[in-house]
Amino acid sequence: MKYIKPAIITLAVLFIGFLGYQKLSANKAIIDEKAQQQEVKITAIPVTTTTVNSQKVNNELAIIGTFAARKELSIIAEAQGRITSLKVTEGQSIGRGQLIASIDDASIRAQLTTAQASLDKAKKDVERYSNLLSVGAISQTQFEEIQLGMQNQQSNITAIQQQLQYTRVKSPMNGIVSEILLEEGSFTNPGTEIATVVDISQLNMIVMVDERDVVKIKVGQSVNITTDVYPDVIFKGKVNQIGVQADAARKYEIAVELNNNDRQHPLKAGMYGTAIIPTGDNTEKFVLTVPRKSVAGSLKQPQVYVLKDGNIASLKNVEVGETIGDQVVILSGLQEGDQVITTGQINLDDGRQVKVIK
Known part of the structure; x- marks a missing residue:
């Protein structure tokens, strides 16, 4: 009897071990089956396309800008003392030499x-x-x-x-008091700013033009200006200054001068408008355009993928012109009606099979 009990225990341990081995083998088979990946060969790259269109353009630049006062001066105290009286209010029209403030x-x-x-x-x-x-x-x-x-x-x-x-502070020019910085009873020192006067009888419209277009603009040329405030009115101006230094965005400041003497349609500094600047003759022409995103590479060595036979991407060299919004003018290399690929080019090469996604 003393050998029966150990034998039973030994057989139980062996049986449990056998069951564990069977379970592990089954799990390993399942894992191996899931780990096996069937190679799927993608035969067609999904892309989107657009049609090469003919677009009408003219030799004008339409640029949004801001109206600014042509003259703006700060009225500075030249004496020390307490302001005993202020003779103007904000928004008041004043003349040259008019008293603004008195100092004790x-x-x-x-x-x-x-x-x-x-x-x-x-x-x-x-x-x-x-x-x-x-x-x-x-x-x-x-x-x-x-x-x-x-x-x-x-x-x-x-x-x-x-x-x-x-002690008698006077305005150096005609204009409107745009801001008063001190009150009666305030103490001033020489150099203290008391008020600001702006002259809006003439305005400058400030627009920013990129380097490609700034060379087409000349000082003195006429400019038509439209505004959202007076949509049916066209204001006349002329270019009076062209910046010589570009900003960080490679744009140059252009100042367009215009009179602001129309009492029915007065303009104010800070308003927005659109300057329509002619850059050549007024004749209209038609050009081929494609989306900028369809051009592969840079604009210095431009190429586009053209859809051939409904499912083949053909890489073509093109010559591009100016950019109009998000469109690029095509000077040569394409014809009107060609289908160019606009997305999916990163996975393409010449002659690759594609699938057009609607």
């Missing part, structure tokens, strides 16, 4: 009174020393020193009078 001038007037008294005394001294000089009681040098003292007093009064004028 009490101390300057006191200085002027003292200086005037000193000048009166100096004049009397000159008169008295002149009499002494005539009788030889003093030298010519002594008399000239007294005269110099009187002249210094006169110069001092002139300087104080100039400071007194600085």
Whole structure:
């Protein structure tokens, strides 16, 4: 009996081990089956296409820009003191020389009174020393020193009078008060900005033009301007400045000058408009265009894939012209009605079979 119990245990362990081996073998077979991948050969690359179209273009640039005041000046205090009164309000029209603000001038007037008294005394001294000089009681040098003292007093009064004028802040030009930065009672120092005046009787429309088009524009040429505010009105302007330095986006600033004297259709600085700038004659022409994204590679060595026989991608060299929005002008290499591939080119090579996705 003592050998029966160990034998039973041994047989149980062997049986359990056998079952575990069977289970592991079955799992391994399933894993191996899933790991096997059947090679699928893609015979046709999915692509989308578009038709080469003929598009009408003219020799004009239509560019959105912003109206800006041709003149804008900051009114700066030239005297120190407290502002005793402001004579203008924001949005008010003012003329050249009109009073904008008054600065406390009490101390300057006191200085002027003292200086005037000193000048009166100096004049009397000159008169008295002149009499002494005539009788030889003093030298010519002594008399000239007294005269110099009187002249210094006169110069001092002139300087104080100039400071007194600085306490009356006036507009240097005609325009509209666009902003007031201080209030009555504020303390100013020389150089403190009090207000801003803009002249919008003439405006500049600022547009940005890329390097390809800026060479076609000349100073003085006429420009038509349209706005969303007055959609039925065409404003007339002319190019008065062309930038000489491009910005980070390789664009140049063009300033178009126009009068703003139409009271029925007044424009304001900051509004948007569209400048229509002619770049040649006004004749219209038709050109072939394709989407920019259909051009493979760069515009310096352009190529496009053309759909042949309904399912073959044929790589063609083309010559491109200017870009019109998201379209590129094709000068040679394609014909109207050709089907060009617009997506999927990254997986293509010449002669590859494709499938057009609708």
